[in-house]
Amino acid sequence: MLNGILKTVQLVGSASRARLCSAPTELVGGISFKLSEEQQSLQELARKFTADEIVPVAAQYDVSGEYPWPVIRKAHSLGLMNLSLPKWLGGLELGVFDGCLATEEFSFGCSGIQTAILGNGLGASPLLMFGTKEQQKEYLGRLIEEPLMCAYAVTEPGAGSDVAGIKTTAVRKGDDWVINGQKMWITNGGVANWYFVLARSDPDPKTPAGKAFTGFIINRDTPGVNPGRKEDNLGQRASDTRGITFEDVVVPAKNVLGTPGMGFKIAMGAFDKTRAPVGAGAVGIAKRALHEATQYAMQRKTMGVPIAQHQAVAFLLADMAIGLETARLAVWRAAYEADCGRRNTYYASVAKAFASDVANKSASDAVQVFGGNGYNKEYPVEKLMRDAKIFQIYEGTSQIQRLIISRELLAAAMSVKS
Amino acid sequence: YIHIINKADMAASKGLKILVGCKRVIDYAVKVRVKPDRSGVVTEGVKHSMNPFDEIAVEEAVRMKEKKLAGEAVAISVGPPQSQETLRTALAMGIDRAIHVEIPLAQLEKLQPIHVSKLLAKVCESEKPDLVILGKQAIDDDCNQTGQMLAALLDWPQATFASKIEPSQDSKQLRVTREVDGGLETIDVSVPAVVTSDLRLNEPRYATLPNIMKAKKKPLAKMSPDQLGVDLQPRQEVISVEDPPVRKAGAKVESVEDLVGKLREKGLVK
Numbered sequence: 001m002l003n004g005i006l007k008t009v010q011l012v013g014s015a016s017r018a019r020l021c022s023a024p025t026e027l028v029g030g031i032s033f034k035l036s037e038e039q040q041s042l043q044e045l046a047r048k049f050t051a052d053e054i055v056p057v058a059a060q061y062d063v064s065g066e067y068p069w070p071v072i073r074k075a076h077s078l079g080l081m082n083l084s085l086p087k088w089l090g091g092l093e094l095g096v097f098d099g100c101l102a103t104e105e106f107s108f109g110c111s112g113i114q115t116a117i118l119g120n121g122l123g124a125s126p127l128l129m130f131g132t133k134e135q136q137k138e139y140l141g142r143l144i145e146e147p148l149m150c151a152y153a154v155t156e157p158g159a160g161s162d163v164a165g166i167k168t169t170a171v172r173k174g175d176d177w178v179i180n181g182q183k184m185w186i187t188n189g190g191v192a193n194w195y196f197v198l199a200r201s202d203p204d205p206k207t208p209a210g211k212a213f214t215g216f217i218i219n220r221d222t223p224g225v226n227p228g229r230k231e232d233n234l235g236q237r238a239s240d241t242r243g244i245t246f247e248d249v250v251v252p253a254k255n256v257l258g259t260p261g262m263g264f265k266i267a268m269g270a271f272d273k274t275r276a277p278v279g280a281g282a283v284g285i286a287k288r289a290l291h292e293a294t295q296y297a298m299q300r301k302t303m304g305v306p307i308a309q310h311q312a313v314a315f316l317l318a319d320m321a322i323g324l325e326t327a328r329l330a331v332w333r334a335a336y337e338a339d340c341g342r343r344n345t346y347y348a349s350v351a352k353a354f355a356s357d358v359a360n361k362s363a364s365d366a367v368q369v370f371g372g373n374g375y376n377k378e379y380p381v382e383k384l385m386r387d388a389k390i391f392q393i394y395e396g397t398s399q400i401q402r403l404i405i406s407r408e409l410l411a412a413a414m415s416v417k418s
Numbered sequence: 419y420i421h422i423i424n425k426a427d428m429a430a431s432k433g434l435k436i437l438v439g440c441k442r443v444i445d446y447a448v449k450v451r452v453k454p455d456r457s458g459v460v461t462e463g464v465k466h467s468m469n470p471f472d473e474i475a476v477e478e479a480v481r482m483k484e485k486k487l488a489g490e491a492v493a494i495s496v497g498p499p500q501s502q503e504t505l506r507t508a509l510a511m512g513i514d515r516a517i518h519v520e521i522p523l524a525q526l527e528k529l530q531p532i533h534v535s536k537l538l539a540k541v542c543e544s545e546k547p548d549l550v551i552l553g554k555q556a557i558d559d560d561c562n563q564t565g566q567m568l569a570a571l572l573d574w575p576q577a578t579f580a581s582k583i584e585p586s587q588d589s590k591q592l593r594v595t596r597e598v599d600g601g602l603e604t605i606d607v608s609v610p611a612v613v614t615s616d617l618r619l620n621e622p623r624y625a626t627l628p629n630i631m632k633a634k635k636k637p638l639a640k641m642s643p644d645q646l647g648v649d650l651q652p653r654q655e656v657i658s659v660e661d662p663p664v665r666k667a668g669a670k671v672e673s674v675e676d677l678v679g680k681l682r683e684k685g686l687v688k
Contacts (some may be wrong), residue, residue: 037503041510041630049624079627092627 054109107284189242213263235386433489471553510625
């Protein structure tokens with residue numbers, strides 16, 4: 001019976017398509033949704049890697065919370081890490097869009113492992129955008145040579161959304177700087193080889209944020225750098241999240257990113273490149289939720305038929321599909337704007353805000369489709385719910401995203417004469 | 419034609435030239451469906467990939483290059499325009515260059531191993547490989563014929579169902595271990611030869627992303643059956659394609675006596 005329904009839908013679909021186009025083309029009206037051959041190859045490789053290397057071990061890492069080093073090493077050996085690093089350093093210099101393709105695939109397998117594999121993107125972003133050639137060679141070159149991790153350390157116990165409120169201090173001492181303070185919730189905090197750290201370099205509280213902070217590159221093995229214990233989180237448990245204490249950490253002047261006082265701009269600039277990939281991670285969860293729920297709904301029977309034939313269940317799947325398709329397109333648009341060299345803040349925030357909401361709803365609905373089984377760890381969907389939540393929090397909470405979006409749209413509206 | 423290789427020590431020579439066949443087939447994970455008119459299976463919009471035994475063949479060629487047994491490895495595919503993607507995968511795994519013998523869509527469904535082996539034989543005349551490695555069979559038709567037919571057309575020795583390929587003891591031939599019904603058979607073949615790969619020959623590598631990017635720049639030559647002078651006239655006609663019969667439920671029995679009794683009932687034992 002289900003086959004009959006699907007067959008009718010297929011016939012109707014193809015008939016209406018035949019009426020609209022004489023021959024299938026890809027470029028209509030100047031816009032294309034087609035992936036290039038290279039992008040397709042990247043997507044296929046990432047998909048295959050996910051199926052072979054991530055999916056089989058995801059549940060085990062979720063339980064143990066161990067850092068997935070074997071998976072990371074394998075991804076590194078295949079060139080699937082550090083995708084955006086420049087060719088002169090030995091990287092593939094792929095765009096934000098390509099990073100989103102890979103992120104979605106890995107996230108389908110496990111968003112915790114995905115965060116671990118692609119977490120270098122956030123830490124590396126400030127160096128890519130503002131680092132000198134020497135700094136890039138030293139710190140980004142390392143990441144290509146070996147499977148090393150880096151981290152982006154801005155958030156503190158007392159300041160997350162309120163970046164301007166961070167209290168870690170940077171005091172000049174001769175040619176060096178001395179860093180003191182505490183960071184919190186730093187992804188890759190315990191496994192990083194080096195950190196991008198934002199600290200307040202101007203103690204005067206009246207100095208505007210745009211001038212009061214400085215970004216530093218700090219080696220893990222610098223005396224005084226103390227990662228705390230690995231935090232026991234609700235989801236993305238394979239990812240390593242820690243507090244880090246900086247106690248009289250001496251940093252040479254050559255490790256200042258950009259110029260002193262430029263830190264806030266650098267820290268915020270990184271997000272324009274990373275929000276779309278974070279959105280892609282959320283899309284991966286939404287895709288997995290829909291996939292698991294669909295498979296289950298075709299097998300599980302109630303009232304004598306597979307539950308997929310009950311409209312209430314089928315409609316849950318349809319809503320997941322609506323969310324998935326639109327979230328992905330929003331992410332693609334944000335990534336495309338970044339790759340075109342344009343400031344994509346508005347699109348990046350839209351994509352991240354929307355995709356994270358879609359991921360959470362889809363994961364919750366997937367558990368619903370599974371019913372009692374969904375609530376249980378023997379089935380894969382409760383993990384999706386736990387993993388999805390962080391997407392509404394990190395890289396700018398959903399509330400901050402809405403702040404950004406409303407500011408952008410109001411600024412645009414006010415610049416037009418009514 | 420006759421192609422004689424210098425029987426000098428293989429390790430000292432610049433290595434064998436290997437030709438590897440790759441076929442684009444429906445992906446092994448796809449649930450294949452028979453077309454409503456029973457003329458074949460649904461291929462449109464269905465995921466395709468390289469025949470798994472051909473992936474093993476490609477992997478073996480690349481490994482032989484890495485071991486310096488082979489100097490150049492060339493991939494060849496006989497198929498529709500999309501076979502180019504299959505060849506790019508081979509190039510990404512480490513093959514040096516590729517040849518695509520493009521078959522027009524109308525003739526594709528009627529293409530048989532006899533045609534493919536004739537096309538490959540013609541290419542061998544010009545390419546002069548020392549070793550041809552093919553997958554033992556394609557997972558769509560399961561013919562298991564092309565390698566054997568090719569060897570016969572070329573009058574070359576063949577070593578099919580290979581689970582290991584190495585130089586022979588005197589390094590003048592290839593020692594191939596074959597998986598046969600009775601176990602393993604080891605034979606020495608002189609080159610040039612045709613070898614077909616079996617499942618346990620190796621485990622194919624992932625193509626790394628940098629190699630996938632580099633593969634775009636590797637040469638891919640196109641040829642047509644007309645250029646090669648091979649007639650693609652079909653020699654067989656497919657009458658119908660059907661699903662295998664649905665497996666009937668069995669019955670559980672409580673004891674050996676019950677089992678024997680039931681077998682007697684069905685006339686299966688006396």
